[in-house]
Amino acid sequence: MTYRDVPTETMDRLFLYMRALTCLRREKSETVSSSRLAEICNVNAPKVRKDLSYFGEFGVRGVGYNVNELLDHIRRILKLDRSVNVALIGAGNIGRALITHSSFQLEGFNISMAFDIDREKIGTRVGSITVEDMMDFPDRVEEEGIDLAILAVPEEVAPEIARIIADTNIISILSFAPCELCMPENVKVTCVDLSMEMARLLYNSRQTVTRKKKERKP
């Protein structure tokens, strides 16, 4: 099932709603109103309602939305109702942080394998995972059914690694290398660039007073 006439922006916000609902569930909230949900996500209430209404009538008038129910609906819409297998490439500082920190292991994403090209690191353990040889990556990925790769290697080796990934059937890469990766067209790469986030953040803080307040993109 694909949702053809749903605005791209709405689709985007669904991920925000998902995160907020996950928080609310953790806090044992039973129901949530559109205005509360909007508040958490930094949007406005009518937008929340309109967004949700594209997919059905999930709320109860006069009451609000059932947190668990709505979360399930959204997860199904976003095709996140099955858990996702993630492979980490690069067992350096970032890699270790990602595996160790529980907050990244959120809801259905589990980093189940780690790879490196460094002989020193291969065979060592990070958390409960043993670092494997990057040479074995293509075979192992197919065996284990990996959906997504996290690229946490130094910029210099990123292109080399990229070539290895390109030969597998992985089509989703989350990269920490601050550069363009050369990839086949069907492979989607998201580049995590914290300095860009900081720049945006800083700019917006500085504008708060002078500029008409406007909601920020997620």
Next chain:
Amino acid sequence: MTYRDVPTETMDRLFLYMRALTCLRREKSETVSSSRLAEICNVNAPKVRKDLSYFGEFGVRGVGYNVNELLDHIRRILKLDRSVNVALIGAGNIGRALITHSSFQLEGFNISMAFDIDREKIGTRVGSITVEDMMDFPDRVEEEGIDLAILAVPEEVAPEIARIIADTNIISILSFAPCELCMPENVKVTCVDLSMEMARLLYNSRQTVTRKKKERKP
């Protein structure tokens, strides 16, 4: 100087252009055409030209844009022509990764101080920085003129730390805690949630074939 009638979206894309230009400069490119810049940023060429034209005429017809010159212009527009002082709070795995990894120390952002509440960590060195006591944070921040704080502490202590920050005049926080922080209205918080990034990425990869290609938001 504020830019009143510039679309929000244009403002947002400026950060993308900045990153791309930084890359290009590193690769010693002298000039760049709108189409090449568009390619790197995953947008289209007319959009790049229109965006830039809101701020002046930076290009040369028949030739393109001078990389250095354009980068300077954009940095000035985004008020990033002076370097930004960043304080890290939390000297755990993430914190260490941020300091160690050179790619985060990008262009004008320097993490110059680190704080923690853990007695064990205070006084230790991370890279070239000595971890200080969080109790001293308010004073030290004022002394050193910190523009932005990175919050890389476990979720449990995040609210406590948030209160300390709230009493300083820091108005920009980049948080790795996957939860809402209670902050005064004028303080902007950007929450880095990698699992949400992963979810978006995965959804978009899966849609590539069935859905009409559409540019992704930055």
Next chain:
DNA sequence: CTTAAATTGTGAATGTGAACACAATCACAT
């Protein structure tokens, strides 16, 4: 000097998303 190729800058048209007001619905108290 003239022509061709490349590339920017931009006004007008088009498309898309946001806002808003209000009708519809529900829970609950009396």
Next chain:
DNA sequence: ATGTGATTGTGTTCACATTCACAATTTAAG
């Protein structure tokens, strides 16, 4: 039962952003 307060769902209007086509300008070659 019935009214009241709360909250959702949505059609319409409006504002904003994107696209497109083309004029303007530059470089380079003949």
